[in-house]
Amino acid sequence: MLKLFHAPMSRSSRFIWLLEELGADYTVEYVTIPRMDGSGQADAKNPHPEGKVPALEHDGMVITESAAIALYLTDLLPAAGIGPVVGDVRRGDYLTWLFYYAGVIEPVLTFSFLGLADNPGLLRTFRGPPEVHKRLLDALANGPYVLGDNFSAVDILVCSIGAWARSALPPGDLMDDYLKRCNERPALQRAQARDAAP
Ligand SMILES: N[C@@H](CCC(=O)N[C@@H](CS)C(=O)NCC(=O)O)C(=O)O
Secondary structure, eight states, X not given: OEEEEEOSSSTTXXXXXXXXXXXXXXXXXXXXOXXXXXXXXXXXXXXXXXXXXXXXXXXXXXXXXXXXXXXXXXXXXXXXXXXXXXXXXXXXXXXXXXXXXXXXXXXXXXXXXXXXXXXHHHHHHHOOHHHHHHHHHHHHHTOSBTTBSXXXXXHHHHHHHHHHOGGGSOOSHHHHHHHHHHHTOHHHHHHHHHHSOO
């Protein structure tokens, strides 16, 4: 059984979406986390080593970090076809985008949000929002999804940024149309219904 440790309207929300896309048999354990506004606190029942979400529990193992959870789940449940598996020609592209998301997109957008996007050391190491935006738009120009023809877990990660702050993603119709296409998916509608604690 898969158990997702989840706090409403957080980075774990996108994993309810992914689990719905995968047709997974799963439970949601609602936990509290410290919020930016000072409310909330770490929850003793959350197994994440830092009390964060998402955390996924499966067969006695705890998996953390969004890109790792995405890869774990799409490898575990390949039938839905939304995470190219080993042997698929798109596997390299899939891994590239998952790791680029975790290693570059999230840091760059976070630094930018914090007003640090002009820091020379950060720019040299990660590049900045213009480069991230260009990579996304170049991929979507060959779309309709980041990996091309097929919707994947990468799209869930990217769209979750748009749900948090549309302005963090490139402006324009290409991105707007892409977000609309992803946001209309029935699995997301089902996930949104489960996001808040019952
Ligand atoms: N790199 C982690 C980040 C997880 C993260 O920062 N989650 C936030 C919620 S969006 C959290 O749990 N914050 C509570 C805290 O910082 O203690 C991932 O992508 O899974």
